[in-house]
Amino acid sequence: MTAAETPDETTAVPDGCPADTAVETIQREMTVFARRARASAGRMHPELSLVSYTLLGHLEERDGRRATDLAAHYALDKSTVSRQVSALERAGLIERRVDPDDHRVQVLHLTESGRQALDRVTERRRTAFRERLADWAEEDLLRFAGYLERYNAWPGAAPDGERDRAAPGPRTVDGTH
């Protein structure tokens, strides 16, 4: 509601400033997105679940991560990651190699097949999103992407570490952060 139109019994909390409303909208809309994302992922590319896709994408972006890194980045339990990784390996999409320096850790790499699957799916997603974002001004796209990155980059969110390990910088869409 536009702060001006509070005629019905909606908000008990007074909704102080527009920023508060914005914050709520952000939460709400992000959640809507999340829910729909999973649904559409299933239809769009049954070959790769949204989780798998995401993990693969992460590995493409920053090859040679450890399972723990993924867990931290996505706020997942290590057991979950372990299982996902096992599945991806069984499917031949990634490889696990033990770190010669520390036999506890296993470094993850995309296989060629994994890269291909990922690219196929990325391509499908890209066209879908392209269509969806077709009438957005490029400026808005860049800014939107920047906001999302900025939002997620918030240090308190993922007890990461993450940003200081090997690999080139994150896939930044502009200089926004």
Add this chain to the structure above:
Amino acid sequence: MTAAETPDETTAVPDGCPADTAVETIQREMTVFARRARASAGRMHPELSLVSYTLLGHLEERDGRRATDLAAHYALDKSTVSRQVSALERAGLIERRVDPDDHRVQVLHLTESGRQALDRVTERRRTAFRERLADWAEEDLLRFAGYLERYNAWPGAAPDGERDRAAPGPRTVDGTH
């Protein structure tokens, strides 16, 4: 990657324009958000799962929706909604009333207790998000919220109908759409 730095073997697809990169970033970051959201919801307010919270929020915003509306809006199966709704009703947070005009449909309403629970949680979330978004300029918040709304409002996403039923307009943060 900033389109300028494609030195490693990452993208097979040439990544034509910056808009493409932005689109991918949007997908990726939205997904990261989604994953973390559920995790943090559990910690932040165990009393209300993210799903429940979302559905309650939807009902607060637009009271008297039908289960089908929720399903459409969130791209959920009607069975899923049915179960969620049952749970919420069991918990005494919402009420189902049969529409006198059509005995098939049941109209959903927040109970007082539901409204309170929702407000409690909203408050917690709001402070958390506030902290997180503390150093954002208000202008950016508004624009971010506007982008998200615009994104989700895309007609192809939810085969909604939704926007033309009773209830006052959606909670719009600015005039953006």
Add this chain to the structure above:
DNA sequence: CTCCGGAGTTGTACTGTGCAACCAGCAATG
């Protein structure tokens, strides 16, 4: 060597979810 802590795995249980089969009202048609 022993003990501690970190990386991963496995057992278990639960939630969210979809699909398909179903039931129950409405509505149009013969």
Add this chain to the structure above:
DNA sequence: CATTGCTGGTTGCACAGTACAACTCCGGAG
């Protein structure tokens, strides 16, 4: 009115994703 067909909702079933806790394995500090 009886038949057919559509729409809203529920239930049975199966499965993915997830967390938590208990465990193994390895490396480092004492």
